[in-house]
Amino acid sequence: MGAGIPAPAARVLIEAGRRMDARGWVPATAGNLSLRLGPGRIVITRSGVHKGFLTEDGLMLVDEAGAPADPGLRPSAETGLHCGIYRRFPEAGAVLHGHSVAATVLSRQAGAGIALAGYELLKAFPGLSTHRAAVQLPIFDNDQDIARLQQRVEALWALQPAPLPGYLIRGHGVYVWGRDMEEALLRLEALEFMLACELEERRVR
Amino acid sequence: MGAGIPAPAARVLIEAGRRMDARGWVPATAGNLSLRLGPGRIVITRSGVHKGFLTEDGLMLVDEAGAPADPGLRPSAETGLHCGIYRRFPEAGAVLHGHSVAATVLSRQAGAGIALAGYELLKAFPGLSTHRAAVQLPIFDNDQDIARLQQRVEALWALQPAPLPGYLIRGHGVYVWGRDMEEALLRLEALEFMLACELEERRVR
Amino acid sequence: MGAGIPAPAARVLIEAGRRMDARGWVPATAGNLSLRLGPGRIVITRSGVHKGFLTEDGLMLVDEAGAPADPGLRPSAETGLHCGIYRRFPEAGAVLHGHSVAATVLSRQAGAGIALAGYELLKAFPGLSTHRAAVQLPIFDNDQDIARLQQRVEALWALQPAPLPGYLIRGHGVYVWGRDMEEALLRLEALEFMLACELEERRVR
Amino acid sequence: MGAGIPAPAARVLIEAGRRMDARGWVPATAGNLSLRLGPGRIVITRSGVHKGFLTEDGLMLVDEAGAPADPGLRPSAETGLHCGIYRRFPEAGAVLHGHSVAATVLSRQAGAGIALAGYELLKAFPGLSTHRAAVQLPIFDNDQDIARLQQRVEALWALQPAPLPGYLIRGHGVYVWGRDMEEALLRLEALEFMLACELEERRVR
Numbered sequence: 001m002g003a004g005i006p007a008p009a010a011r012v013l014i015e016a017g018r019r020m021d022a023r024g025w026v027p028a029t030a031g032n033l034s035l036r037l038g039p040g041r042i043v044i045t046r047s048g049v050h051k052g053f054l055t056e057d058g059l060m061l062v063d064e065a066g067a068p069a070d071p072g073l074r075p076s077a078e079t080g081l082h083c084g085i086y087r088r089f090p091e092a093g094a095v096l097h098g099h100s101v102a103a104t105v106l107s108r109q110a111g112a113g114i115a116l117a118g119y120e121l122l123k124a125f126p127g128l129s130t131h132r133a134a135v136q137l138p139i140f141d142n143d144q145d146i147a148r149l150q151q152r153v154e155a156l157w158a159l160q161p162a163p164l165p166g167y168l169i170r171g172h173g174v175y176v177w178g179r180d181m182e183e184a185l186l187r188l189e190a191l192e193f194m195l196a197c198e199l200e201e202r203r204v205r
Numbered sequence: 206m207g208a209g210i211p212a213p214a215a216r217v218l219i220e221a222g223r224r225m226d227a228r229g230w231v232p233a234t235a236g237n238l239s240l241r242l243g244p245g246r247i248v249i250t251r252s253g254v255h256k257g258f259l260t261e262d263g264l265m266l267v268d269e270a271g272a273p274a275d276p277g278l279r280p281s282a283e284t285g286l287h288c289g290i291y292r293r294f295p296e297a298g299a300v301l302h303g304h305s306v307a308a309t310v311l312s313r314q315a316g317a318g319i320a321l322a323g324y325e326l327l328k329a330f331p332g333l334s335t336h337r338a339a340v341q342l343p344i345f346d347n348d349q350d351i352a353r354l355q356q357r358v359e360a361l362w363a364l365q366p367a368p369l370p371g372y373l374i375r376g377h378g379v380y381v382w383g384r385d386m387e388e389a390l391l392r393l394e395a396l397e398f399m400l401a402c403e404l405e406e407r408r409v410r
Numbered sequence: 411m412g413a414g415i416p417a418p419a420a421r422v423l424i425e426a427g428r429r430m431d432a433r434g435w436v437p438a439t440a441g442n443l444s445l446r447l448g449p450g451r452i453v454i455t456r457s458g459v460h461k462g463f464l465t466e467d468g469l470m471l472v473d474e475a476g477a478p479a480d481p482g483l484r485p486s487a488e489t490g491l492h493c494g495i496y497r498r499f500p501e502a503g504a505v506l507h508g509h510s511v512a513a514t515v516l517s518r519q520a521g522a523g524i525a526l527a528g529y530e531l532l533k534a535f536p537g538l539s540t541h542r543a544a545v546q547l548p549i550f551d552n553d554q555d556i557a558r559l560q561q562r563v564e565a566l567w568a569l570q571p572a573p574l575p576g577y578l579i580r581g582h583g584v585y586v587w588g589r590d591m592e593e594a595l596l597r598l599e600a601l602e603f604m605l606a607c608e609l610e611e612r613r614v615r
Numbered sequence: 616m617g618a619g620i621p622a623p624a625a626r627v628l629i630e631a632g633r634r635m636d637a638r639g640w641v642p643a644t645a646g647n648l649s650l651r652l653g654p655g656r657i658v659i660t661r662s663g664v665h666k667g668f669l670t671e672d673g674l675m676l677v678d679e680a681g682a683p684a685d686p687g688l689r690p691s692a693e694t695g696l697h698c699g700i701y702r703r704f705p706e707a708g709a710v711l712h713g714h715s716v717a718a719t720v721l722s723r724q725a726g727a728g729i730a731l732a733g734y735e736l737l738k739a740f741p742g743l744s745t746h747r748a749a750v751q752l753p754i755f756d757n758d759q760d761i762a763r764l765q766q767r768v769e770a771l772w773a774l775q776p777a778p779l780p781g782y783l784i785r786g787h788g789v790y791v792w793g794r795d796m797e798e799a800l801l802r803l804e805a806l807e808f809m810l811a812c813e814l815e816e817r818r819v820r
Binding site: 434512 | 733734735802805807808811816818
Binding site: 023118119120187189200201 | 639642643644645665714716717719720723724757784785786787788814818
């Protein structure tokens with residue numbers, strides 16, 4: 001259950017889940033959220049619960065390898081993607097996985113990535129101080145073998161000096177992270193806004 | 206009225222109705238909801254009320270044949286579709302009928318069904334453990350003769366070893382069920398999300 | 411101000427305005443709402459206020475000719491359309507004018523009307539007991555001369571044995587009425603739902 | 616912090632930010648809001664905060680030249696656009712900058728402006744007493760050099776006897792103003808409604 005999870009951390013996750021639900025980004029049991037309390041102490045949502053109606057019982061503690069603090073609890077398979085982010089980026093303090101219509105539809109139609117250029121909101125991402133920036137949001141093919149999917153993510157990161165703090169999984173949604181939950185939510189909103197614009201642009205053309 | 210309906214069951218139906226209304230899935234008096242309390246004891250919404258503003262007075266008790274516990278109350282015609290589900294699937298504990306724009310528009314344009322494939326959310330349905338699954342969501346032509354419509358539904362079920370716990374009625378909306386209201390709502394959200402994606406995909410193409 | 415307006419009637423109008431605002435149907439100062447308390451006693455929203463944030467001060471009393479009970483208050487020009495409905499239909503107890511994106515876009519593109527056929531929600535309108543019904547929702551050209559616009563509305567009604575309790579004004583929105591506010595809201599939701607579907611269908615084609 | 620900012624003014628800005636957030640017009644840290652309390656006393660949102668979750672700490676005081684009352688606080692770069700409006704229009708009491716999907720997508724595709732014609736909501740703008748009016752909503756290319764962007768805005772204003780109280784920045788959003796926050800919000804809603812309609816019309820065609 002929520003044993004060992006500080007109430008303020010639980011509150012942060014519960015509020016973030018409600019926010020995502022209000023936007024329609026966590027339908028059914030889709031999506032997951034996590035927060036790193038300190039080295040080896042990550043609070044993550046359990047699988048099978050609706051993220052818009054989280055309670056402390058829907059949260060559990062794991063370490064960066066994904067091992068649960070309470071051996072009686074089984075973490076969700078996608079915990080592996082959260083942990084991969086925390087291992088690779090020491091500054092990451094919060095990870096969000098959302099499941100929007102725009103991210104799903106665009107990722108099903110696109111190739112290896114989606115180019116985002118000319119948006120003022122690109123400034124929400126590190127190292128992009130102007131709307132003239134252009135980024136390539138990577139898309140990975142969905143895979144029920146999460147370890148294998150994480151290896152493909154790491155293979156791409158190995159090629160990049162400063163990976164973008166976000167990526168898409170085809171037909172599945174977006175992963176995004178930040179130093180804390182506030183920054184992760186800001187980046188999620190910025191990314192979803194640009195994806196919503198991209199979907200509209202593809203319609204109008 | 207609400208005579209004989211336990212308050213917790215009424216609460217579950219009222220909350221589910223509000224949730225569906227917030228998503229825009231029960232416009233005007235469209236949609237209906239039910240919950241099986243036990244053999245022969247099904248609580249179902251009465252016709253002519255708005256499902257986003259349900260009160261106990263908007264609920265009534267029927268048995269699996271659709272006969273009202275209070276002979277002075279007339280159940281809605283569509284009660285026959287709920288009861289058909291409860292008769293055929295002993296494990297079904299809750300049935301939801303929603304009326305979204307996506308389900309209406311897609312069902313008006315499609316043939317005998319809509320193929321859903323490659324969605325992570327397919328895992329919300331039983332027996333589908335991977336996004337590689339593909340299902341055919343059946344569509345039945347609308348019919349004001351509910352008994353005749355139910356016969357067509359049963360004729361399809363008879364051909365399938367494990368029918369999908371959901372179907373569409375053309376121009377009318379979606380029916381979906383689960384062991385309890387929580388599972389029914391999760392499946393409804395998963396189905397509506399995939400239908401919203403399908404509608405977007407048809408626009409972009 | 412609200413002098414002479416019973417608090418329950420004010421409450422009904424305030425709640426209906428909030429509901430319409432939540433759906434995005436009363437942007438800026440668009441839209442208006444009224445309720446007939448009895449012969450010669452109609453409560454109607456004043457012009458220039460946001461209908462999602464109504465207070466009693468935003469309401470006034472007029473008679474069926476549009477004359478204000480308080481001669482110091484000037485009714486909105488569109489009061490003439492509400493009064494025209496109350497004069498023609500003695501059973502009308504509430505009138506709603508909404509201003510949705512779907513109604514605006516469709517009415518700008520269509521001719522003298524929009525055909526609605528095959529929708530289960532058509533049953534929300536009187537005399538239509540099956541989804542096989544088809545109705546023609548009339549569209550009138552917008553006109554800042556409300557008396558002249560009302561004359562055109564009446565000219566159409568004169569040709570019809572049982573006019574549909576609703577019509578569109580081009581680029582301006584929908585008018586709909588019912589015996590009471592509950593029925594008017596149900597019909598507004600049914601109409602807006604079908605217009606949203608029609609707009610989607612025109613995109614997909 | 617909020618030192619020197621009257622609580623009612625803070626409340627007006629906080630409520631306006633929530634309203635804009637509920638409509639999806641201030642994603643991430645996008646958008647900004649200001650209110651002129653009197654000559655040389657403008658309350659404006661600080662950069663880097665989410666405008667849907669404003670507190671008094673997210674507000675600061677500047678004068679019409681953009682100089683902060685508290686020299687220890689650095690105003691957002693876009694303060695220059697707010698101040699430019701207050702300098703040019705003595706009657707302006709509130710300025711809103713929103714960041715909607717419709718404004719972003721349309722401004723990325725259009726040229727020097729968007730023609731708005733035939734909308735009843737045009738009456739929300741000064742000098743337009745009929746829906747027969749037509750206006751050209753100016754679009755300026757985005758520029759991280761705000762002083763240079765403001766010069767281009769002023770160059771256009773210099774050519775017009777009565778500039779429209781609003782404009783677009785390409786890929787960035789809308790600026791709109793009014794005598795007070797209520798009028799600014801009404802105009803923002805009117806403008807966003809017409810942009811939403813324009814985006815729909817471009818899809819349907």
